Amino acid sequence: MNHAAHSPAPLAATDLNLDPYWMPFTHNRYFKTKRPMDRLLASAKGAYYTTVEGQQLFDCLSGLWCSSLGHGHPKIVEAVKRQLDIADYVPAFQVASPESFRLAERLADVAPADLNRVFFTNSGSEAVDTSLKIALAYHRLRGEASRTRFIGREKGYHGVGFGGISVGGMVANRKMFAPAMIPGVDHLPHTHNLKEMAFSRGQPAWGAHLADDLERIVALHDASTIAAVIVEPMQGSVGVVVPPVDYLNRLRAICDKHGILLIFDEVICGFGRMGDWFGAQAFGVVPDLITFAKCVNNGTVPMGGVIARQGIYDTFMTGPEHMVELFHGYTYSAHPLAVAAAHATLDILHEEEVPKRFGALGRQIEEAAHSLKGEPNVIDIRNCGAAAAVELSPLPGQPGLRGLRLFEEGLKRGMLLRFTGDTIAMAPPVVTTPDELHRMIEAVRASIRAVA
Numbered sequence: 001m002n003h004a005a006h007s008p009a010p011l012a013a014t015d016l017n018l019d020p021y022w023m024p025f026t027h028n029r030y031f032k033t034k035r036p037m038d039r040l041l042a043s044a045k046g047a048y049y050t051t052v053e054g055q056q057l058f059d060c061l062s063g064l065w066c067s068s069l070g071h072g073h074p075k076i077v078e079a080v081k082r083q084l085d086i087a088d089y090v091p092a093f094q095v096a097s098p099e100s101f102r103l104a105e106r107l108a109d110v111a112p113a114d115l116n117r118v119f120f121t122n123s124g125s126e127a128v129d130t131s132l133k134i135a136l137a138y139h140r141l142r143g144e145a146s147r148t149r150f151i152g153r154e155k156g157y158h159g160v161g162f163g164g165i166s167v168g169g170m171v172a173n174r175k176m177f178a179p180a181m182i183p184g185v186d187h188l189p190h191t192h193n194l195k196e197m198a199f200s201r202g203q204p205a206w207g208a209h210l211a212d213d214l215e216r217i218v219a220l221h222d223a224s225t226i227a228a229v230i231v232e233p234m235q236g237s238v239g240v241v242v243p244p245v246d247y248l249n250r251l252r253a254i255c256d257k258h259g260i261l262l263i264f265d266e267v268i269c270g271f272g273r274m275g276d277w278f279g280a281q282a283f284g285v286v287p288d289l290i291t292f293a294k295c296v297n298n299g300t301v302p303m304g305g306v307i308a309r310q311g312i313y314d315t316f317m318t319g320p321e322h323m324v325e326l327f328h329g330y331t332y333s334a335h336p337l338a339v340a341a342a343h344a345t346l347d348i349l350h351e352e353e354v355p356k357r358f359g360a361l362g363r364q365i366e367e368a369a370h371s372l373k374g375e376p377n378v379i380d381i382r383n384c385g386a387a388a389a390v391e392l393s394p395l396p397g398q399p400g401l402r403g404l405r406l407f408e409e410g411l412k413r414g415m416l417l418r419f420t421g422d423t424i425a426m427a428p429p430v431v432t433t434p435d436e437l438h439r440m441i442e443a444v445r446a447s448i449r450a451v452a
């Protein structure tokens with residue numbers, strides 16, 4: 001099992017000054033005091049990372065849900081290297097590389113229905129904020145400038161921009177910044193109900209009625225004030241919270257009734273993980289805007305974006321002619337390296353039928369993950385597409401500590417797990433073999449027992 005790209009030179013615990021790097025979403029003091037050498041990842045190949053000490057870690061979450069094909073795919077590596085020689089950068093405004101138009105066309109081809117106009121960003125957070133801006137401007141152009149409110153969902157994760165944390169519902173990401181939230185946001189209730197749906201396989205049968213809360217919010221504020229509803233089809237970051245059967249359809253119907261745009265944040269669901277190109281197709285519901293990022297180019301070069309229904313784009317194109325239609329964009333929108341990586345990724349997704357293979361892997365993951373039922377402190381197991389989560393009961397007064405311990409036990413067993421609170425999520429790359437899946441689950445089992 002030697003998947004190391006090349007053997008990194010071993011690093012002594014004292015070699016590295018850890019102080020200057022302010023690590024994101026990380027307990028910096030814990031990390032830096034502990035100097036965890038097993039958390040310094042020197043290289044990546046296929047489904048494995050190699051630490052600075054040469055330990056191999058199986059990549060249980062495909063990086064951060066982004067490296068779905070495994071690391072260092074030769075076709076992507078080659079495409080990015082080649083692009084560096086062709087053009088390292090092309091300005092994003094008023095000019096563009098031909099490849100960005102070709103990429104937009106290819107994305108339109110795999111997006112559902114008439115979602116066929118693509119705006120590029122560099123991350124999921126930027127994609128979310130872009131989608132909210134498009135929604136506001138769209139209503140304004142149609143003479144409905146009063147539609148300014150947004151509706152998100154409890155436990156939702158929509159990145160870390162001010163728009164994203166405002167519509168998001170993960171409390172820790174919001175509370176430190178509360179005064180700076182964008183105004184006029186409501187939240188639908190979450191659908192994570194252990195009493196009603198614990199240990200459901202795939203989509204829970206219970207919970208579609210929770211979508212009807214949207215009618216309550218509409219009645220409260222009046223439809224004429226509401227711009228858009230934003231939800232992740234499957235909530236990944238909070239720990240694989242799966243939409244109840246018929247829930248997304250009901251949201252769609254209520255949005256249609258009241259002229260509200262429906263945004264699917266598909267930063268995690270997009271590009272195969274759900275067993276189809278997007279969650280929209282996997283769940284059979286067509287939104288008005290889709291946000292994407294991560295797997296669009298296998299996480300190799302930062303890229304995100306928004307795919308809009310043609311009618312939304314057309315509204316901008318038939319607006320006042322003298323101006324730029326949307327005063328919004330990024331220096332690195334459609335960055336040539338990201339575009340090249342995305343073309344290569346799309347080639348692979350098509351040629352190797354990746355969405356279909358994720359569907360098959362998902363069925364194996366479902367069986368494997370649910371075999372953990374009955375292990376100590378396991379209060380729920382959820383799965384959807386090629387993703388699963390195991391939730392442990394929190395230690396009294398110390399929520400999240402069991403999750404952290406489980407993560408650390410996983411490392412000892414050669415597994416790079418991802419924990420959120422006391423839940424661990426698993427979404428391994430599509431190249432995962434049955435043997436690797438088995439080893440991952442058995443390592444999780446042993447880790448759960450060790451934590452107990």
Ligand code: PMP
Nearest residue numbers: 123124125157158159265267268
């Ligand atoms: N939306 C969703 C649904 C996500 O899962 C994420 C990242 N996990 C984001 C937005 C933010 O993406 P990024 O970290 O690229 O800004």
